[in-house]
Amino acid sequence: MPVTYPKTPVRSELNDPSAAKSTKQAYTRPDVANRPDDELASVVASAQELLRWEDALGGSGFPGVERGRAASPSETGGDAAASEGAQVSHTHLQMLASEAAECTRCELHRSRTKSVFARGTPDTNLVFVGEGPGFHEDQQGLPFVGRAGQLLDRMIAAMGYDREGVYICNVVKCRPPENRTPLPTEAVACAHFLVPQLEAVSPKVIVALGRCAAENLRCVPPSGKWRGIWGEWRGIPVMPTYHPAFLLRSPQFKKPVWEDLQEVLRKLNREER
Numbered sequence: 001m002p003v004t005y006p007k008t009p010v011r012s013e014l015n016d017p018s019a020a021k022s023t024k025q026a027y028t029r030p031d032v033a034n035r036p037d038d039e040l041a042s043v044v045a046s047a048q049e050l051l052r053w054e055d056a057l058g059g060s061g062f063p064g065v066e067r068g069r070a071a072s073p074s075e076t077g078g079d080a081a082a083s084e085g086a087q088v089s090h091t092h093l094q095m096l097a098s099e100a101a102e103c104t105r106c107e108l109h110r111s112r113t114k115s116v117f118a119r120g121t122p123d124t125n126l127v128f129v130g131e132g133p134g135f136h137e138d139q140q141g142l143p144f145v146g147r148a149g150q151l152l153d154r155m156i157a158a159m160g161y162d163r164e165g166v167y168i169c170n171v172v173k174c175r176p177p178e179n180r181t182p183l184p185t186e187a188v189a190c191a192h193f194l195v196p197q198l199e200a201v202s203p204k205v206i207v208a209l210g211r212c213a214a215e216n217l218r219c220v221p222p223s224g225k226w227r228g229i230w231g232e233w234r235g236i237p238v239m240p241t242y243h244p245a246f247l248l249r250s251p252q253f254k255k256p257v258w259e260d261l262q263e264v265l266r267k268l269n270r271e272e273r
């Protein structure tokens with residue numbers, strides 16, 4: 001299937017005026033004194049959730065606050081592991097990973113130490129797609145193991161999932177030089193792996209981490225606004241949000257990301273009913 005090509009580097013998130021606007025709005029303090037009791041309770045609950053989220057992301061800390069709950073078997077798709085279809089998917093993914101380790105479809109193979117296919121479990125209802133491997137990922141052959149990965153783990157825990165209870169992969173499987181955004185030709189070449197990878201896992205929801213991932217999943221509307229706007233990839237809902245590496249540089253955007261992930265949880269809860 002054709003894949004749209006990124007025209008704007010992920011770094012442009014820093015200059016996304018729509019993001020700045022939404023963040024400003026999100027931080028506007030509600031006038032809780034004038035709200036009815038039930039609305040006040042809702043506001044308090046939201047504030048408590050936000051505190052937990054900020055704590056999880058390395059904020060000042062709130063001792064005694066419960067971290068994310070453990071995911072149930074139905075949330076992680078554990079039941080599917082026993083199915084024959086799941087075993088076929090596992091085998092297919094292993095074959096794809098082996099192929100990626102030897103792949104020379106694009107120039108990125110020249111400088112890689114290890115290809116980086118995925119981490120986590122394919123028996124899940126939740127997949128995160130990032131941009132491409134960085135230095136630590138290239139060395140270890142696993143996605144999201146550096147500082148951004150540690151932040152992503154805390155985000156996942158704040159959602160109530162175990163880090164191994166979700167599936168995490170990237171648009172390209174080999175590290176771009178200097179951690180630059182993958183070129184369109186590289187993203188297209190590596191769709192040879194990403195497309196069957198996502199089809200094999202077949203999650204209930206995909207979270208696109210950063211604009212590059214959102215564009216390559218065809219989830220950036222013509223309006224240019226992309227974060228927090230539901231898209232769809234082959235029938236699977238996609239929530240585009242900021243990349244953890246961006247959050248490390250710009251922690252003021254933690255709150256909109258939290259709101260996006262809350263949307264994801266609401267979508268998953270609806271799907272489970």
Ligand code: SF4
Pocket residue numbers: 100101103104105106107108109115172173174186189190193
């Ligand atoms: S980035 Fe993807 S397409 Fe390019 S060499 Fe690596 S595995 Fe092959």
